[in-house]
Amino acid sequence: MYRSHNCGELRATHINTEVTLSGWVQKSRDKGFIVWVDLRDRYGITQLVFDEERTSKNMMEQAQNLGREFVIQVEGTVIERASKNPNIKTGEIEILVSKLTVLNEALLPPFTIEDKTDGGEDIRMKYRYLDIRRNPVKNSLIFRSKVSQEVRNYLSKQDFIEVETPYLIKSTPEGARDFVVPSRMNEGQFYALPQSPQTFKQLLMVGGMDKYFQIVKCFRDEDLRADRQPEFTQIDCEMAFVEQEDILNIFEGLTRHLLKEVNGVEVDKFPRMLFDDAMRLYGNDKPDIRFGMEFGELNEVTQHKDFAVFNNAELVVGIAVPGGNSYTRKEIDKLINWVKRPQVGALGMIYSRCNDDGSFKSSVDKFYDQDDLAKWAKITGAKPGDLVCVLSGDKNKVRAQLSALRMELAERLGLRDPKVFAPLWVIDFPLLELDEETGHYHAMHHPFTSPKPGQLKLLDTNPGEVKANAYDLVLNGNEIGGGSIRIHDKETQAIMFKHLGFTEEEAKAQFGFLMDAFQYGAPPHGGLAFGLDRLVAILGGQETIRDFIAFPKNNSGRDVMIDAPAAIDEEQLNDLSLKLNLKS
């Protein structure tokens, strides 16, 4: 062992102990007659001291020549520091070095290895191994490991079995694009990498493994939006002989366990909200309920006047911005421009100032009187000093727009405190979703999701109204998990496939082995999957996942550190019976 202690553990109680430490030179201060070196490892920083009086000339010189990020080993005595540093755990002591060994030299790093680095995203990704030395990244990875371990501890105690499902599976034409893997031994054939272990976990239920989980990599060949990765990690779970209530309870328990063990936060029973209510009150199926600003629907109190914009709208809806009456006209104009950005897409915004004296001043005073505006305030919950912001238009669009505005304003108002955790179940998702391009309905979750009892018949008359036994777990405005109770009987499954537009043959071709399995005694079952990357980021108080992934890819799906993907040689292609067919 190259060390007797790590760089984070020595305290005043160790004074006069002989120790051996190893680590990286964080920085050194050379006063000529005395040299201090901050020695860093995963566990912290310990100060080394060399001085003319007590250090040999040779070693003094050696110390003076240590560069940043040199790897060194020192032997020495723990002594009390003259001037203590209360900001670090080892701040009461330093090491008077008696032996110094340079284990490895280092080039000057391309960015500073400090919490606040001078390195931009690109250079940090290229030298990710140096970036990982920085506390923000290092601690995120350690945090992730702890979360994963706590997930396993909790589920194992609940009798869940972690089963590894295969990575080399079969491509299905469903949903997002699969990554495929050519098979050399089976010429012209391909494996696919799993988008999720969905079918395998259902097969495990058929196999009687009634409480399954797995922390598992999944793959999706999508055009990457910001903060998406082609490979991502799921906490994948499934249970048999359960109803929705059982699943909500188990995974609420898991989430509460995590909040307690990794964040030290105790949370009450999670509220539950119907999907329809979430859309109505927050314009969003993953509402952030750390703050209010609930939507107030204003059709009834706006469509009785001559204001055509509102009168022609499917939905008129507003929110109260706390303290928003203090915004200047210019600030409000900026806000209006913000909602008109193409990313949000509103055509405009109407507002009404709620003055401290109880009066109102709106941008549509021409059409609405004080009584009208008082109703707006009442419905949106606005108090004197607030600002009511109103959008109107097509219901789905305007809800999404107002939701974006709500989140933006909350961010500006500091209402999205990363230390506060507000989990929420959103339940009763629609079973089907209308594809506006094709006019066809497709499964919102997947074709094995079960409809609510008694709603099967609605499929014929009003398919968009059918609700599913499907649920999402939302934390601070992010979907961290989602799942459903599955269909387990052939009759319902056949009806579902019919309504999704599959012929019997098509259903068999795509889901044959699962449908076969369902004939041999499938138990009632359901499950849930958490997105681990996002869960960890949110528990860690952040919204971007990249620093919680050791070696992430960029938005083109590239790993710039190892320079992948890359060309492969002709021989390898030949072995796989493939030829390039480049378009460009």
Add this chain to the structure above:
Amino acid sequence: MYRSHNCGELRATHINTEVTLSGWVQKSRDKGFIVWVDLRDRYGITQLVFDEERTSKNMMEQAQNLGREFVIQVEGTVIERASKNPNIKTGEIEILVSKLTVLNEALLPPFTIEDKTDGGEDIRMKYRYLDIRRNPVKNSLIFRSKVSQEVRNYLSKQDFIEVETPYLIKSTPEGARDFVVPSRMNEGQFYALPQSPQTFKQLLMVGGMDKYFQIVKCFRDEDLRADRQPEFTQIDCEMAFVEQEDILNIFEGLTRHLLKEVNGVEVDKFPRMLFDDAMRLYGNDKPDIRFGMEFGELNEVTQHKDFAVFNNAELVVGIAVPGGNSYTRKEIDKLINWVKRPQVGALGMIYSRCNDDGSFKSSVDKFYDQDDLAKWAKITGAKPGDLVCVLSGDKNKVRAQLSALRMELAERLGLRDPKVFAPLWVIDFPLLELDEETGHYHAMHHPFTSPKPGQLKLLDTNPGEVKANAYDLVLNGNEIGGGSIRIHDKETQAIMFKHLGFTEEEAKAQFGFLMDAFQYGAPPHGGLAFGLDRLVAILGGQETIRDFIAFPKNNSGRDVMIDAPAAIDEEQLNDLSLKLNLKS
């Protein structure tokens, strides 16, 4: 919840309790006036009873019509059994059913769901979800989950951080074939699936994450030998600031922890054996030391007579077979034929019977007298009643042949008790291995393995003699783990690359990013990886890994259940800028 209890937990103490159970119909016995049903779930079997006196006619009929593997739910009362079954945990009770619900019917399964099934390997693989219902498979998967969890518990307590490394990486022309993944977003380029996270774990060490582990899938596109899988699982570990001794201690601790927690076996400090000794004494770098039968080298006591076969041999070597003198001439002839099989490849076998009276009778009495044969017995450790078996020829070949014979005989003699665990470190592996085809040396482990201190110079004069800081962990004749201390300074690395025949440019092209990383302060480091599939199988007392993998592939790399790999459609190929280039 579809049940109040599971099928393995009810005992006499529950008598008179009202319970709800769910599960599969294992079998039923219909005596007309009484029907017993064995209800099975993951946890066990509970007997249900329906009888004319206490069961309605309707339900009686329903019970009589239950088929094997129907999924049912019952409500009823726990009652004492008339005739108890001491073989199952619930054997004191049965359930008098008051309500029976068929949750799902089942087709007759294609093989019996019993511990000893009538299903062959192929059909079991096709219907793996039914196979998993059988105890031998189910328990193996549960066992695997427990082993993984204990690995994580142990390493987490030792401050190891589990870091997920990427699956979509870069293809390297080294070693076994990579599986590749075409990138749609980067035309003409490919990712590779990792054969191991080797370079990433070394980068994590450079990144200061000084105790890393990961339970991770790895991929190798090999022509499959029996009991190999194209995807397999490793417990991958690496540590910084350690020497070989530290690594052996940590992972010996892990292995001892597993033996204790999952097998209830306490094991002494693991013996260590030099690679050279393992080859000399067992002809094998992974000796099974549950039994003796060590090799005795007989050159000195055989090459002084006129027996040309021995005189011309590089090595004459024998083992004593305990009680082998009882073999008939015919049995010995069979043994001789066994070693002459192409899989073993010996040209013949000489033997010497050790009679109870202390005399010897050999197959080469023409050449050797009793004094000679007494020396053979002494050197191989043969006692009266034993049989000395002697092979001769080229050293490496004959050792492998005698090792095969030793294992075969031990198997026949029942010396390979799966309940006995004999772990062993084999250390000081050679650094290089001669490729007999090309005459070149290549790295036995990988090019980053460090040579023993002071042996670098030997590379010039006698490269085959250089030993490495490389070690294997062997359990019951199987390599369950292996690793090395890595090179961490550029000078040694440059010397290594030169001796492995790399130009500077080639080294840079293949290992550039790792070599770059090593310039920025690489700490001394080393590690080890366990093969989880095999580890679990051996701890589970078996030598084949297939039943410890939920959904294994066959020897052609196919998953016959989901029928993968499979053709993909033209459009998908087009998206990937690929064309098939079939040879057949």
